[in-house]
Amino acid sequence: MTPAPHPDVNQDKPLAIIDLFAGPGGLDVAAKVLGYQVTGIEWDPGACATRSKAGMHTFQGDVRRYRAAFFPDAQVLTGGPPCQTFTVAGHGAGRRALDKVIQYIERLHEAVHPDNARDWAQIFRTWRTISEELRIRELEAREVRAEKRKLEEFRATRRKAMKQRLEESGTSAEEVKQFLKKLKAPQTLDITDDTLKGLLTEFSDLSDELDKLKDKLEDLGDERTGLVLQPLWWVIERSRRPGLKPYDAVILEQVPAVMPVWTEYAKVLTTLGYRTATQLMHTEAFGVPQTRRRAVLMARLDRAALQSGVRPGHLPEVEETHERYHPGGSATRSSKASRADMLPLETAKESWISMEKALKRARGIKRDLPKRPAFTVVSNYGTGGVPEARGRRDHDAPSATITGKVSRNRVVHKGTDTDLADFNRFSAAEAGVLQSFPVAYPWRGNDVSQQIGNAVPPRLALHVLRHVLEPELSSDEAKSRLKQAAAALEAWKPEKPVEICDHRDLKRHAPKDS
Structure with a gap:
């Protein structure tokens, strides 16, 4: 596989990327065809096995066991932290989890803001306090989940006993089925059998207790609340820790519900000297043969603004190259031809890919x-x-x-x-x-x-990586670069497999005070 040629032929070595929550390698394979070096961190054994066979350099394990200081040569940070807890944002648990993460981000923002003049030790103390709070909540959540499992098992025995009692009394199979369905609202059941009534009371009491435990778990959140903070902390560590250099660029992506998190991230990154953009991207509008929406955060270090103390500006959004898909609408595969007379040639988009x-x-x-x-x-x-x-x-x-x-x-x-x-x-x-x-x-x-299903679509990653890492290209150069990269991606074949590394294989370690 030959990478798409990079426009900077005088570059000493490929840009180095550290990819957190790297999955099977969606972003990594896109980066490789663009000519960049990538190291991924991924905990899932299956995804690591795929990465190994695909020749993707990987550290297997929990991202929280690693630090930005372990990879001082990385110039770009990418990642997609697991955020399933936010996919129901606006509806109870998801909304509360989202609000909690935003509160943590605000605390980190306050710690790094120049107006507060905090040194590295104070900034790190803020992170350590947040990490400890999350650890305690996680331990408590484990205990609550264990108690919840026991109650669910006991409630299942009560349900089984009621079913058996009904069958022994000659109740038809259909009536038993309807009775069990109504257990979701047991107050609607009219029962005269004392034994059955006692079982139902126990079942109802257990259901009430389980509801309380569910509410408690929703309030406590889960470990993903802490994981979503990891990329931000890596950026902060590289930006504020003495002896380390800030990342040149940051790219993060997730489901649309995570956009409020990226918005808060962007505020912190702006304070740290980055030009930022958040964009809700439709994958079919970038050549992916699939309709899917992804929330993307892009940031590029503005050294001039950083040195002068001026607030950095915003990054432009990534330009769509293909039409969006509208089920049942007229803007379908023929849209390119039908719009050719209405749009300037340079703005005409390709049709989506079926x-x-x-x-x-x-x-x-x-x-x-x-x-x-x-x-x-x-x-x-x-x-x-x-x-x-x-x-x-x-x-x-x-x-x-x-x-x-x-x-x-x-x-x-x-x-x-x-x-x-x-x-x-x-x-x-x-x-x-x-x-x-x-x-x-x-x-x-x-x-x-x-x-x-969980992977970053590589074709989408091509566009985002090219846009953020190669801002110097003209429009024509960018189009040529993407065309070559897309062809290289499609024809990509694995080379020799690589061994998966773990925490013990790190050649560099953070100083003891980290």
Whole structure:
């Protein structure tokens, strides 16, 4: 695999990137075809096995066991901390978890703000205090979860006993089924059997206790609350710790619900001398054959502003290169032709890429992929809040969002519910292609579908990396660079595997006071 040529031919060595929560290597493979060096940190054994086979340099383990000072040569920080707790932001637990993280970010911002004139020891003390608070909450949450499991097991025995009592009394199977359904609102049940009434009372009391424990767990949050703070602390350490240099650039991405976190991050990074931008990116608008939205934070160090004490400006957003997909709308694959007379040539966008087109091109590289007739993908998920109403997407459209359940999606004859014989599921290679991975990507380990679903789409990463790391390119140079990189990404093949490292393999360690 030949990387897309970098415009700076006089560069002594490739830019070095440290990728936190690196997953199977979505960002890493994009960085490699752009000619950059990447080291990833990832805890999941399956994702590490994939990375090893793909030749991605990796440290396996909890990100919290590592420090920015361990990788002093890294010039760019990237990552996508796990933020599932925020995906229900605005609805109870997600909102509270989001608010809690924002409060921690505000405390860190106060610690690094020049107006407060705090030295490194004081800044580190703030982080250590926050870390200890999170550790205590995590330990308490473990105890609450253990208690919750015990109560759930005991409640299950009460439910089983009620079912058995009803069956022994001659209650029909349908009536038993309806009774058990109503246990969600037991006050609606009218019971005369004293034994059954006693069991129901116990069941209800246990349900009340479980509700209290659920509320407590929601308030305590989980370890992901602390993990989402890690990239910010790495930036702070590199920016404020004596003897270390700030990162040249920072790129972070996650689900749209995390945008408020990135907004708060941006405030801190601006204080640290970075030009920043947050952008909600539609993946199909960047050549990914899939509709998916990602919240992206981009930052580039402004040394002139840093030295003069002037507030840095903002980074421009990444320009979309493809049309967005509108289901059932007119702005579809023909939009490029229909708009050609209305738009200047330089602003015209390519049409989005369909599943059919992406898989056909992949078959040209890996010829053992199945060739299907016109098909419809039936999602494992419901739509519009109705579990039974499965989402559907035809072959000549981009894929719906690829999730960790992609292997459960059915592939049927277009417009029917009839499975395609022998090819009624996407293979790992095909699912990877729809996430814009090279078809030759060597998926390994357990739960490959989850790896693919959680990964950064490499084609999206190409655009973001190019935009943030190569701001000096002209518009024509940027287009040429992306075109070459996209071709290199599609044709990428793994070279020799690399061994996975762990904490013991670090050649550099932080000083003792860290």
